[in-house]
Amino acid sequence: MQWMCNKGHKWFSSFNCIKHSKTWCPYCLNKHENLCCKVITNILGPPSSIRRPDFLKIPEHPRGLELDIYYPQYGFSIEVQGKQHEQHVKYFHKDLEEFEKQLMRDQLKKELCEKNSIVLRYVWYYEDPYVVIPVHLRELGLIE
Incomplete structure (x- = not known):
């Protein structure tokens, strides 16, 4: 089934996926992450397509934990952190226990x-990727 958000983004998803997984537009949802990826790609080239490296596959998480923007050749990854990574947000966590997890x-x-x-x-939701990403890359010695 094709869906369209109020900003005109189109994507395919089942009705049940929309209804039960609390997701909506994948373009709007990942807007900050997509911007971060664009900023760093302009500097270093595209990140790895591997988002769940083997070292993040453990018994508690057999599919693996996911890295947002991963550059194994440089030995670093950028995590784009939304508000749900620092406070309980009902949209992402049904209860406090889910937030603690x-x-x-x-x-x-x-x-x-x-x-x-x-x-x-x-890179936190309140930070400007155009400012903070070059700072991180300088600290890592990847740019001057």
């Missing part, structure tokens, strides 16, 4: 990245 997954991802020599940098 989110925080635990975030911490686990950070620890697994550190253990595997991947530097994790964050």
